[in-house]
Amino acid sequence: MxxxxxxxxxxxxxxxxxxxxxxxxxxxxxxxxxxxxxxxxxxxxxxxxxxxxxxxxxxxxxxxxxxxxxxxxxxxxxxxxxxxxxxxxxxxxxxEVEKVRTSKRERVRRGTVEIATTKLKPGHRKVVREGRPGVRKVVKLKTLHNGEQVRSRVVKRKLVRDPKPRRVLVGRKPFSVPGTDGLNWGALANCESGGNPNAVNPAGYYGLYQFDVGTWRSVGGSGLPTSASAGEQTYRAKLLYKQRGRSPWPNCGRLL
CATH class of the missing domain: 3.10.20 (Ubiquitin-like (UB roll))
Incomplete structure (x- = not known):
């Protein structure tokens, strides 16, 4: 009371x-x-x-x-x-009944996002961003009978700071496409782009194997080839080879 x-x-x-x-x-x-x-x-x-x-x-x-x-x-x-x-x-x-509002801040778990990559050895992990927890404000309404709490309920929750997840690179083996793994993909990449996964040709060709956007998407790629890892670019090139052989690379395909 x-x-x-x-x-x-x-x-x-x-x-x-x-x-x-x-x-x-x-x-x-x-x-x-x-x-x-x-x-x-x-x-x-x-x-x-x-x-x-x-x-x-x-x-x-x-x-x-x-x-x-x-x-x-x-x-x-x-x-x-x-x-x-x-x-x-x-x-x-x-x-005697009293209604009392209380508020407190709670931590919101940051979580972890794992990103597969061929730039690390299979099974190896590398933290590229630690992240941070978020903060949530919680408001409760407490009911007191003669000074003793008999009920409590949450009446409002509000996120006051967004959590940022921890980002971890996880090494994996390169994608495998049967019938293509014995070919010399390094030689093809050196010929097409100088081995640069970020290479851009003003004519509209991108990455190690100089994909145009339409061809890249036809083998399941998203965004631009230069946004993908070198391992994914090679995997998509192998899929393209399974479909069309050396023809997408009329000058450098002979090196496969």
Whole structure:
């Protein structure tokens, strides 16, 4: 219970025993009930019969807000509706309810992206970017009954910093295409591009084997050949050879 409301409740508990709820009833007409406010001891009071429990509390200066719970227990069972009008022997219980928002920041896993490459020996790994975790803000709404938490739920999640994954190169064997692995692909690449996987011919030919974009895509390539590794360029060249033989390289194909 908050300090302010604890003081108010304690004062109200003391006041409860002072007399009847203001009204016209005489002492002979009063009924005896017990009132328990939050975590304070129960107090026996006399009150006007069939008064609403909220009116009973308000008449004695007990602070009640829209979140609080007021219950009437009769013969060991809670009653509701019109039956909540106070009778002899009832117990009126006030549960202080607070809604508290809390927020905290959580780490978001960075994750790992593995990229296969033929530039490393098969099975070897190389970290090329460490990455970093992200940050997420989480807002929770907690419900307290008499200062004790009874419920908590997340009401908002917001990513305040994106995670950046760790990037790792993983070595693998070059792609293999049956019937092409015994050919001299190094000689063909030296003839076509000087062995430069980033070579660009202004006429629209790219990479080790001087693919044009249409031919590159016809063998499953994406983007430009120069964006692919040397191993992938060789693999695509082997696929092209399986389809058309030496004809795509009229000048240098003889070196295969």
């Amino acid at each position: 908050s300090p302010r409301r604890r003081v108010a409740a304690s004062t109200a508990v003391a006041a409860l025993a002072l007399g009847l709820v203001p009204g016209t009833a005489s002492a002979q007409e009063a009924v005896a009930v017990s009132v328990k406010i939050a975590d304070q001891p129960a107090v026996a009071v006399a009150t006007t019969p069939r008064v609403w429990p909220g009116k009973l509390l308000e008449a004695h200066g007990v602070p009640v807000d829209g979140n609080d719970l007021v219950a009437v227990v009769r013969d060991g069972r809670k009653v509701s509706g019109g039956k909540k009008r106070v009778r002899e022997g009832d117990v009126v219980k006030l549960t």
